[in-house]
Every structure is written in C-alpha cells, then in structure tokens.
Amino acid sequence: MSRYISTRGETPPQSFADVLLAGLAPDGGLFLPETWPQIGADEIADFAKRPYVEVAYAILKRFVGNSFSDAELRAEIDAAYADFGNPEIAPLVELGPRLFLLELFHGPTLAFKDIALQVLGRLFAGALKKRGGRATIVAATSGDTGSAAIAALGGLENIELFVLHPKGRISEVQRRQMTTSPHKNVHNIALEGTFDDAQAIVKALFADKDFSRRIGLTAVNSINFARIAAQSVYYFTAAAQLGAAPVFVVPTGNFGNVFAGEAAMRMGLAIEKLVVATNANDIVTRALNEGVYSAGTVKTTLSPSMDIQVASNFERTLFEACGRDAAWLLEAMAVFTRDKKLVLPETVRSALSERYGARACNDDRTLATIAALHRSGGKLVDPHTAVALATAEEVKQEAKGPVVVLSTAHPAKFPEAVGRVAGIVPPLPPRLDGLYEKAERISVLGRDLAIVRDFIATRSYPHGR
Ligand SMILES: *Cc1c(COP(=O)(O)O)cnc(C)c1O
Numbered sequence: 001m002s003r004y005i006s007t008r009g010e011t012p013p014q015s016f017a018d019v020l021l022a023g024l025a026p027d028g029g030l031f032l033p034e035t036w037p038q039i040g041a042d043e044i045a046d047f048a049k050r051p052y053v054e055v056a057y058a059i060l061k062r063f064v065g066n067s068f069s070d071a072e073l074r075a076e077i078d079a080a081y082a083d084f085g086n087p088e089i090a091p092l093v094e095l096g097p098r099l100f101l102l103e104l105f106h107g108p109t110l111a112f113k114d115i116a117l118q119v120l121g122r123l124f125a126g127a128l129k130k131r132g133g134r135a136t137i138v139a140a141t142s143g144d145t146g147s148a149a150i151a152a153l154g155g156l157e158n159i160e161l162f163v164l165h166p167k168g169r170i171s172e173v174q175r176r177q178m179t180t181s182p183h184k185n186v187h188n189i190a191l192e193g194t195f196d197d198a199q200a201i202v203k204a205l206f207a208d209k210d211f212s213r214r215i216g217l218t219a220v221n222s223i224n225f226a227r228i229a230a231q232s233v234y235y236f237t238a239a240a241q242l243g244a245a246p247v248f249v250v251p252t253g254n255f256g257n258v259f260a261g262e263a264a265m266r267m268g269l270a271i272e273k274l275v276v277a278t279n280a281n282d283i284v285t286r287a288l289n290e291g292v293y294s295a296g297t298v299k300t301t302l303s304p305s306m307d308i309q310v311a312s313n314f315e316r317t318l319f320e321a322c323g324r325d326a327a328w329l330l331e332a333m334a335v336f337t338r339d340k341k342l343v344l345p346e347t348v349r350s351a352l353s354e355r356y357g358a359r360a361c362n363d364d365r366t367l368a369t370i371a372a373l374h375r376s377g378g379k380l381v382d383p384h385t386a387v388a389l390a391t392a393e394e395v396k397q398e399a400k401g402p403v404v405v406l407s408t409a410h411p412a413k414f415p416e417a418v419g420r421v422a423g424i425v426p427p428l429p430p431r432l433d434g435l436y437e438k439a440e441r442i443s444v445l446g447r448d449l450a451i452v453r454d455f456i457a458t459r460s461y462p463h464g465r
Contacts (some may be wrong), residue, residue: 002065004031004225007319008333009326017067017127020120020226021135023219024206029329030316031225036266037062039236044269047240052089053077055240056233059267060119063229067127076126080118083108085429090115090234092241092404095373099396100246101385101407102238108431109177110410111305112257113148115234116227120220121152125159134158136215136460138205140198142253142305143170144409145221146188147177153220154183160460164189164198164452167444170304173413173428179440186441187459193447194298196309204449211453215460222256223312231260236269238404245270247399249392250406251384252276252284253306255313257406262317262355272401275357277391279303282360284311289358291349294341302363302417303383305409318344321351361390369393371421380411380418380426 003013008029014022019031039059047055056077064073081089086106093101107114128135137159139149146163153161163178167190179188191198202219206212222228239246248271250258261274278285279301287293295309315333322328322345336342344352361369369386373379381389385407392405411418411426419425428435445451 002063003034005034006031007315007326008330010330015067016064016226017131020067020124020127020224021131021218023221023224028207028333029326030223030313030319032316032319033063033225036263039268041268044236044240045243047236048243052233052237053081055237056081056119056230059233059236060229063226064123068123072126076122077119080122084114085431090237092238095379095405098399098402099392100238100242100402100404101381101389102234102404103407104234105382105407105410105413107148108151109144109147110413110429110432111144111148112231112406112408113144114151116230117145117148117152117220119230120224120226121149121156123226124153124220125156128158134160134216135218136160136162136456137218137220138162138164138202138456139219139221140164140195140202141170141178141221142166142195142307143174144305144413147174149220150178150181150183150186154181154186156185160185160187162187162189162456162460164191164201166195166198167192169194169300169307171414171416173415173432173435174304176435176438176440177432179442180435180438181441188442189452189455190442190444191447191452192444195307196295196298197447199310199312201447201449201452205453205456208453211457215457221312222254227256228260228263228313228316231257232264232267235261235264235271239269239271242402242404244401245272246402246404247271247273247275247395248404248406249275249277249388249395251303251306251388251408252278253281253308253311255284255311255317257408258356259313259316262320265355266320272399273357273395274355275359275391275395277388278358278360279306279366279387280360280362281307281309283309284314285358285360287314287344288352288356291344292341293336293344302366302414303387305384306387317352318348321348357395359391359394361387365390367417367421370418374422380422381407382409382411382414383417384408
C-alpha cells in the first residue's frame with residue numbers, strides 16, 4: 001500500500017518519502033500511486049462540515065503510507081496553512097447563478113502554488129531530516145512556482161534552492177517576490193530564454209546522472225506527486241460544499257492543477273467535467289480537441305504562468321488514458337521528444353474526452369472578461385482566472401451542475417493587466433509591504449546547459465559542509 005510507480009515502467013515501486021525527495025522518477029517518468037486510494041461518498045459529504053486542514057489530513061494520510069506518523073502529518077498540515085490570509089484556505093465565492101470562484105490565492109505568495117508547496121516544503125524538510133544528507137532543489141518557473149517554493153523552502157537547513165525563470169517574461173511582482181528573499185540558500189537565475197527553455201535545462205540536469213547524484217538534485221515543480229496530492233484536496237472541499245457534481249474550469253499550463261482534479265475523480269469524487277482553459281499557448285486544448293499533441297513556440301500573453309508549450313503533467317493523464325500501458329507511453333514520449341508531435345490513438349482520445357473538455361482564450365477576451373466582471377459588481381480577477389472565467393461562461397450553457405472556476409492568483413499579482421482594463425490597480429495585501437523597496441538578488445545566465453550546471457555546482461556543493 002501507498003507505493004508509487006513510474007509512468008515509464010522502469011522504476012521499482014517507491015515509498016511516498018522516496019517520491020517526495022526524488023521529484024522525477026529515475027527512468028524519466030512521473031510517479032503515480034500504484035492504486036488510487038478510495039474515499040466513500042459518505043466521507044466526502046461529511047467534508048462539507050469540516051475545516052480545510054482536516055480534509056487535507058484525511059486525504060493526504062492515504063498517500064503518505066509509513067513515511068510520516070499521523071501526528072507528524074497533522075502538525076505539518078496545520079503549520080502549512082496557519083499563515084493563510086483567509087481562514088477557509090480555499091473559499092468558494094458565488095459569482096452568479098450556478099457560477100462560483102474557488103479562491104486559491106490566499107497563501108503567502110498570492111497564487112495557488114502555495115497550497116501545495118507550503119505542505120510539500122515542510123514534508124520535504126522532514127523526510128530529508130529522517131534520511132540525512134542534503135538536497136539541491138532546482139525549479140523552472142513561469143512565475144508562481146518559484147516564489148511559492150522560495151516561501152516554502154527559504155532558510156531551511158540542508159537544502160539549496162535554485163529557481164530559473166525566463167528573463168523579462170514574468171510580472172514585476174512575481175520577480176520581486178523571488179529576488180527579494182533574504183535567505184542564503186535561495187539562488188535566483190534569470191535565464192535568457194522562455195519557460196520551456198528553463199524546463200528543458202532542468203530536465204537535462206536530471207538526465208546527467210553523475211551530476212544529479214553528486215549534488216542530490218531534486219524537483220518540487222508539479223512533476224512532484226506530493227503537489228498533486230495536496231492540490232486534490234480543494235476539489236473535494238468545493239464539491240462537498242456544493243453537494244453536487246461540479247464542472248471545474250481550470251486555468252492550465254503544466255497540467256498539474258487540472259490533473260489533481262483527475263486524481264480526485266479517481267479517488268471517488270463525482271465531477272461532471274474537468275474543463276481545461278488555456279491562453280494562446282493552446283497545446284493541451286488542441287491535444288484534447290484534435291487528438292494531436294504538438295508543441296509550437298511559446299507566445300507571450302497576459303497570463304504568463306500559462307505560457308508553456310510542453311505540459312509535463314499531461315504524461316500522467318496519458319498514462320491513465322491508455323490504461324497504464326507503460327510500454328506504449330515510453331514509446332509515445334520518445335516520439336514526442338523526437339518529433340515535438342504525437343498523434344493520440346482513438347482509445348486514448350475517447351478516454352480523455354469522457355473526462356475533459358478544453359478551450360482557449362486570447363488576451364483580448366481575457367481583458368474583456370476582467371473588465372465585464374469589474375463593471376458588473378466591482379470584483380477583480382487576475383488574468384489567469386479570467387481565462388477560465390471566459391471559458392466558464394461558454395460551458396455553463398451545457399453544464400448540468402454548478403460551474404466552479406479555479407481562481408489561481410490574486411489580482412494584485414498582475415497589476416499591469418488588471419489596471420489596464422479595470423482602471424484601478426488592485427492593492428497588494430499588507431503581507432507584501434515593502435516589496436518594491438527591498439534589494440533584489442539575481443543572476444542572469446545564458447540559455448546554456450553547461451553555464452547553468454556550473455553555476456549550480458559551485459554554489460550547491462561547498463555550502464554548509
Ligand atoms: C501555475 C499557474 C497556472 C497553471 O497551473 P498548472 O498546474 O501549471 O496547469 C495557472 N494560473 C496561475 C496563476 C499559476 O501560477
């Protein structure tokens with residue numbers, strides 16, 4: 001029980017602690033539970049009456065196995081959510097008839113990444129302490145994972161954290177949240193390239209087995225299964241509160257958040273549909289609607305955290321959709337790596353379409369959606385949420401149940417876009433006071449594997465010995 005296998009089928013089953021500390025499987029695949037834990041309808045209905053931390057504990061307990069005691073897990077979860085700006089953690093806000101926002105941005109860095117990373121950071125540090133040794137965490141970020149990882153891991157012992165963001169392609173608030181960290185174990189790299197370039201370099205560092213072993217390389221981006229597990233929790237709390245099977249509309253980049261919805265479904269939660277909402281970077285939308293997964297070049301949009309062409313977690317959903325046929329998946333991923341294109345077989349397409357819908361929304365509609373919502377009642381949403389809200393208005397016509405839009409960032413995190421149409425700049429919450437005055441620490445590096453590897457090697461090895 002509570003063992004994890006790789007989507008590529010060439011890694012023996014691992015414990016939760018192994019998966020947490022490793023991030024990516026050694027065969028290059030992504031970890032998934034050998035079998036999905038099951039949660040019954042009565043227990044789910046009861047979640048409606050319980051505080052968020054209790055639901056999180058009930059769900060995560062089923063994933064951690066023997067890696068943490070019940071008391072340890074409970075304490076880490078309580079600590080993880082103690083500092084959120086809203087006691088409900090993930091409040092459900094009614095926007096109109098059958099339309100809700102699930103606000104996931106009340107954590108320390110104002111994006112939904114905090115919900116998983118606050119737990120993951122604490123569990124990671126705990127597991128590392130039990131095992132001994134040091135870890136070097138390298139994360140590629142399109143803006144929000146980096147700041148959430150820094151908020152979760154900054155200042156922790158025996159951990160060195162390197163965050164690569166695409167230079168000039170994230171918002172100023174996003175950048176400053178990362179570069180003003182006072183912690184010595186935090187290293188910000190502005191890469192001269194796109195998010196996909198950053199992600200490709202991180203993958204290549206992992207593929208360099210000598211290097212990755214020497215520095216204890218690991219990943220906390222959404223390829224780390226612990227994040228998926230923690231993100232599945234708010235699907236349960238939202239559906240339980242509504243008492244009906246909702247349609248969830250999820251602003252999507254790397255497919256981690258929406259895959260957490262699939263995880264919830266596979267654990268027994270009734271969901272009418274998971275609707276993927278993308279910006280002009282619509283690789284996943286095209287894959288789901290047309291059956292061809294093919295990467296183009298990244299376009300810069302007003303929702304930068306979704307400016308991605310290769311969606312890592314799509315591999316997880318493909319693995320499930322093909323009936324967990326690791327041999328097929330291994331081959332399919334090799335084809336995709338070689339051709340940047342994969343034609344999905346009919347069986348996989350139909351398995352996906354039972355569960356998923358998908359639509360894209362361009363910048364003009366994103367802005368129009370922010371403006372219209374603001375005009376109709378004064379509420380502001382960030383551009384990522386707006387992409388999903390525009391989509392939700394379309395899918396609501398066909399939906400039987402309530403439609404829930406995952407609101408993934410606080411509008412103040414993207415003041416440029418929001419201010420442009422709403423005419424006012426949303427104020428930063430008090431917890432970010434002084435963000436524009438603090439000194440930044442940042443290294444600009446060329447888009448080159450060797451340069452990045454050397455930068456990391458010289459900073460990770462000697463420190464703290
Ligand atoms: C990361 C992020 C997304 C995309 O989530 P994925 O799990 O990568 O699909 C959407 N919105 C915001 C604000 C984000 O930070």
